[in-house]
Amino acid sequence: MSQDNYLDLRRVRKEFGAFTALKDINLGIRKGEFVCFLGPSGCGKTTLLRIIAGLEMHTSGEVWQNGRDISVLPPAQRDYGIVFQSYALFPNLSVADNVAYGLVNRKTPRAEIGKRVSELVKLVGLPGSEPKYPSQLSGGQQQRIALARALATSPGLLLLDEPLSALDALERVRLRGEIRALQQTLGVTTIMVTHDQEEALAVADRIVVMNHGVIEQVGTPQEVYREPASPFVADFVGKANVLPGRLTAGMLEAGGLRIPHAAGESPTDREVRIYLRPEDVLARPIAEGDAHVFDSRIEKIEFLGSYCHVHVTSDVLPAQPLVVYLSLNFLAEQSLEVGSSLRLRLLQERVRVF
Known part of the structure; x- marks a missing residue:
């Protein structure tokens, strides 16, 4: 000490x-x-x-x-x-x-x-x-x-x-x-x-x-x-999305998403759990050429005042909802509701693997 x-x-x-x-x-x-x-x-x-x-x-x-x-x-x-x-x-x-x-x-x-x-x-x-x-x-x-x-x-x-x-x-x-x-x-x-x-x-x-x-x-x-x-x-501590995934050589696979990851340098494949905060999946801005972009569908919206917990599903993700934070203003501007399509970008550097 x-x-x-x-x-x-x-x-x-x-x-x-x-x-x-x-x-x-x-x-x-x-x-x-x-x-x-x-x-x-x-x-x-x-x-x-x-x-x-x-x-x-x-x-x-x-x-x-x-x-x-x-x-x-x-x-x-x-x-x-x-x-x-x-x-x-x-x-x-x-x-x-x-x-x-x-x-x-x-x-x-x-x-x-x-x-x-x-x-x-x-x-x-x-x-x-x-x-x-x-x-x-x-x-x-x-x-x-x-x-x-x-x-x-x-x-x-x-x-x-x-x-x-x-x-x-x-x-x-x-x-x-x-x-x-x-x-x-x-x-x-x-x-x-x-x-x-x-x-x-x-x-x-x-x-x-x-x-x-x-x-x-x-x-x-x-x-x-x-x-x-x-x-x-x-x-x-905080809210987290937990997704099943696999680490291969230098790559993290989650459903249809493939993300470069340093922890994947091990020569043997292994099953992992992927932790991702709701604010680390962005709805905008999404520019041409952005990596790890995928389409999703809104399944549920939880109103929490100035922002909402938005539950989405996607064909490229493991078969479970992903929770993202979206502002009430953004939902209103884009006329988003349950059933709407939503394009999202996952922040590679924020992904945690255990």
């Missing part, structure tokens, strides 16, 4: 009886980074977060923070603030007292506490709410106060355990933007657990994609989306 890392996870393993929840996790997180643990339910992401927090003891391995081995330290001796999915505010305490909770435990002077609470409540966009109680606040407001409480002691690490999943869609989008802006302003190293790929792509500096207790890929949102390291990542 690099000396530059603020947080190092070294061969972290967690077993619950015969079940292995985490399998030798190695991960380095740099100071000031916003990292998302992304994966389906049961993949181990929350268990890993709880191990970092000391709320769960790992079976083997080490956790280092800022050059210090914190593997066996209790939560109170670790330097972090945490925000839970359920807010976990004290219902009998006012907003001010909730935010001040960690400061009071540290025996911070009263005047300093009052100043810090006002500063944080303002920072999360709820000035003047100090006398209110959690029951008087909306879900989004409660989560903002939970965030203020987590930041009160100026921790070196901020842990967010699915903090937005209990909110409605609009509030979720609004608050994730505010959390990201706040994190960038404060420069606090942050780890957020989420199963929402859009959320991870929108806020993270790097994404850790997990599945069945292992890390499938670590990369920037662009790397994870554009260059998935495994079929699982390609399927889980």
Whole structure:
């Protein structure tokens, strides 16, 4: 692990009886980074977060923070603030007292506490709410106060355990933007657990994609989306068309399409799966001489606002629909509907093969 890392996870393993929840996790997180643990339910992401927090003891391995081995330290001796999915505010305490909770435990002077609470409540966009109680606040407001409480002691690490999943869609989008802006302003190293790929792509500096207790890929949102390291990542992050194909010497064959491909230099033919994002099949512009152009027929149109998922079939492709993204304006301009013919171009450089 690099000396530059603020947080190092070294061969972290967690077993619950015969079940292995985490399998030798190695991960380095740099100071000031916003990292998302992304994966389906049961993949181990929350268990890993709880191990970092000391709320769960790992079976083997080490956790280092800022050059210090914190593997066996209790939560109170670790330097972090945490925000839970359920807010976990004290219902009998006012907003001010909730935010001040960690400061009071540290025996911070009263005047300093009052100043810090006002500063944080303002920072999360709820000035003047100090006398209110959690029951008087909306879900989004409660989560903002939970965030203020987590930041009160100026921790070196901020842990967010699915903090937005209990909110409605609009509030979720609004608050994730505010959390990201706040994190960038404060420069606090942050780890957020989420199963929402859009959320991870929108806020993270790097994404850790997990599945069945292992890390499938670590990369920037662009790397994870554009260059998935495994079929699982390609399927889980974003939408993908999956087509059966065959690799021959220097060539990828998918139905009637033949595409030059470096991975096909192997002398033996082999069956493969081809992954292609919907936006990597273009309806225009198609110029004379463009390669990998084929005719298709529209089978279904899913309206999604400014753009649509358009399901097409083609005689040159394997016998399954292909999903492409088309703007509503383009469909209207071309008078396209179910049953219409559509000429498409496949982007060779965007094809992924597993």
